[in-house]
Amino acid sequence: MTFMMSSLIRISVIGGKWKIEILFYVALEDVRHFGELRRCLRNVSESTLSKQLKELVADGFLERVDFGEVPPRVEYRLTRRGLSFKPLLQAMWDWSEAEFEFSQAEAEQMRRERESLGIAQVR
Numbered sequence: 695m696t697f698m699m700s701s702l703i704r705i706s707v708i709g710g711k712w713k714i715e716i717l718f719y720v721a722l723e724d725v726r727h728f729g730e731l732r733r734c735l736r737n738v739s740e741s742t743l744s745k746q747l748k749e750l751v752a753d754g755f756l757e758r759v760d761f762g763e764v765p766p767r768v769e770y771r772l773t774r775r776g777l778s779f780k781p782l783l784q785a786m787w788d789w790s791e792a793e794f795e796f797s798q799a800e801a802e803q804m805r806r807e808r809e810s811l812g813i814a815q816v817r
Contacts, residue, residue: 708755708779712738712746714786717755717772721780725769755779 708714712735719734720726726734732743747770750756755776761767772780 710746718783720770720772721783725771728768
């Protein structure tokens, strides 16, 4: 396998539509429950979220902790590999702030979204 092909395969592990956002929300809070992630990712279906979480666990970015309770209680945490990805998430956040202009209304909406989700401001 060539270096280029090998690199593309590694990049594909975070290539799912929701994976970066999932990692972002788990990284912000250290631990997230399925329902919390579903509320953060408002447009994702339960089956898609479940599939993306399973892939992130299989690829070593997240740890899934099942408490074996009824109703089910499952937590997701970053693994060592997931923690090593945090600087990249911060770099993407910084890049978006530097490259995109937000109107006052957009900035206010982002602030409200963070508060409604219980997410601390990254910067």
